[in-house]
Amino acid sequence: MSQAFPGPHGAPATGHVPVLRLGEVLLVTLQGDLHDSTAQQLQEDLAETIVRSGATGVVIDVSGVEIVDSFLGRILAETAGQTGLLAARTVLVGMRPAVAITLVELGLTLPGVHTALSTEVAMELLRQQAPSSRFGGLRQESQ
DSSP states (O other), rough: OOEEETTSSOOOOOOOOOOEETTTTEEEEEEEOHHHHHHHHHHHHHHHHHHHOOEEEEEEEEEEEOOOOOOHEEEHHHHHHHHHHTTTTEEEEEOOHHHHHHHTTTTTTTTEEEEEEHHHHHHHHHHTOOSSSSTTTTOOOOO
């Protein structure tokens, strides 16, 4: 069952990117251009939702993005870094070939971001790599 999380004041606001919860994974779908204020709000909403929901993974669907620039590349890398600090992994899905080529041409490697061709593959990847606990994936072995 999926669940949409409202903005910080309870209701979805214009210019917000919806964050859907699918079990332990949050799904974010980017459509068109991502403006400065929307990108910043997305990062804040996503961080708050990870903490509130206990999500262990984030899937960012960029299939609706036709043009990428250094700003969007930086936002994706920063978002993945933030989610990683909150013990969640990020998978980017739906990247068009032109977007991948542009990212490489811009020299943006997106550290901390895994990629998958579809949301289903991303969900399976996150399921296979699920940490044993929310505390950095550390596991205490019995003696």
